[in-house]
Amino acid sequence: MGLIDRLDAGDPRALPRLLTLIENRDPAGLSALNVLYPRGGRAHVVGITGPPGSGKSTLVAALIAAIRASGRTVAVLAIDPSSPVTGGAVLGDRIRMMELHADPGVFIRSMASRGRVGGLAPAAAGAVAALDAAGFPIILVETVGTGQDGIDIITLAQTVVVVQVPGLGDGVQAIKAGQLEVGDLLVVNKCDLPGSETLARLLRQSAEDLGTEGWDVPVLPISAATGDGLPDLLGAIDRHRSYLLASGEGDRRSSAAASAAVMTGLRAAIERRIAAGSSEAIARLLDDVAARRMTPDSAVAGLLAALDRAPGSGHPVGDQRGG
Ligand SMILES: Nc1nc2c(ncn2[C@@H]2O[C@H](COP(=O)(O)OP(=O)(O)OP(=O)(O)O)[C@@H](O)[C@H]2O)c(=O)[nH]1
Ligand SMILES: [Mg+2]
Incomplete structure (x- = not known):
């Protein structure tokens, strides 16, 4: 049976296999994408980006649980620009801890870039297209920062969540230029730690200059570790999706x-x-x-x-x- 037939028949090994072929630029993977690409375009692709250690993987794990609780399936693409393991490993540990690994409604894939020549961005785009065609209504893409190793999250995701944390320095000056600008939502993670209110206040000032016509960028304090603020965040992600569809901004981004x-x-x-x-x-x-x-x-x-x-x-x- 061909790969696409196996995918259509619900063979759980078909999607991982397809992603490996796409990552390796195997002709069989690229040709499968030719068939699958027209089926896509329905998923809501949500980028989760922020500095190393800001809690992106912890947040992704918490979001998976919240999305599943809302009755939807979810796919995750964790992109690690430097190391072949850390991002995915941390996320994998969380998933095991939360006992989400046995859930067929959750699909997780890590992608590393070490040793790849000019290939991560197309590979990531191909993987997202495959997950989209596979029918996941929401796809989370975890990446460190922006533009790193050619991964420009705004070209992959329709909604970008920028994660910041207190304690990395004094105020917004400490936040790398360009990090906030890509955000449709700004998250202050680790709000269980001191300094998060000050950071949220500073981010709210910066957020006034951000956003698109008809969308004010919200600043959401959360704790990915305790789950505080998670429902508000998922609500805001879903609201941004509705905004994209209703305003025409989604078409413009596409x-x-x-x-x-x-x-x-x-x-x-x-x-x-x-x-x-x-x-x-x-x-x-x-x-x-x-x-x-x-x-x-x-x-x-x-x-x-x-x-x-x-x-x-x-x-x-x-x-x-x-x-
Ligand atoms: N106190 C506190 N710690 C948190 C919270 N969220 C994450 N952490 C901790 O922060 C550390 C980094 O979390 P990760 O989820 O691995 O962060 P990341 O942004 O995915 O890290 P990289 O993928 O390496 O860039 C871990 O020790 C987490 O347990 C939170 O809400 N509160
Ligand atoms: Mg991570």
Whole structure:
């Protein structure tokens, strides 16, 4: 039986297998995506981002429980840009502690980027597309910070939750530039610890400059460890989803995400080619630049021309011939 048939038949091993194939850029995975991609577009993809140790994995585990309690299934993609284990391991421990691992309505996948050449962003996008097509109504994506290793959470997620914690420094100056800007919701986690009220006050000031037409960015104090504030957070996540659908902002983000996905895919494809040195034309151009026979600018023009001459690989999704 083919992978998609197994997926459709509810074989629990089919989805992990598909994600491995997609991660490895195996032709079988990419061709399955061609079939699956048109089925997607219904999931609410929620990014959970914030500095290391802010409690993202703890929060994800707590959200899983809350989402399950609301009667929905949920998938999680934990992206760890540096290490192949930590993020997923911590999350895995939490899940075991909460006895969620035996629940077929919860699917968790970790993805690491070590040693990958220009490939994490497309792999993550492919994984989200597969989880979406598999029918999960909500997909949580955990990532550290923003833009790290090419993972730009706003190109993956429709709703971005930025997690901050007290005690990392004095005030908003200590928060890295650009960290708050991507947030549709700002969370002050570890509100059981001192300093969270001060931080929440500072974030509320910053939040006044954020948001999109018709959406004011809320600042929500929570404790992922005790569950305090969790229902409010899930409520706000669901409210943002309704806002996206009603306001047209969701469509606007989908278009932006589509163009970003193509551009990052293109960049990754070029990087892979150069790394693989598969094209002699590319290798020759790089040699010419190193030997100062050619400027970098001319080499870029030459590379683009070489890509033009390469056999076309673009084909509409759903068309299995090209897979
Ligand atoms: N006091 C307190 N501790 C918390 C809370 N949430 C998480 N922690 C603790 O903070 C530490 C880091 O939590 P994680 O969930 O692993 O944080 P993370 O952001 O996923 O970390 P990385 O994936 O390594 O970036 C752990 O020791 C948690 O137990 C909270 O609400 N209150
Ligand atoms: Mg984590």
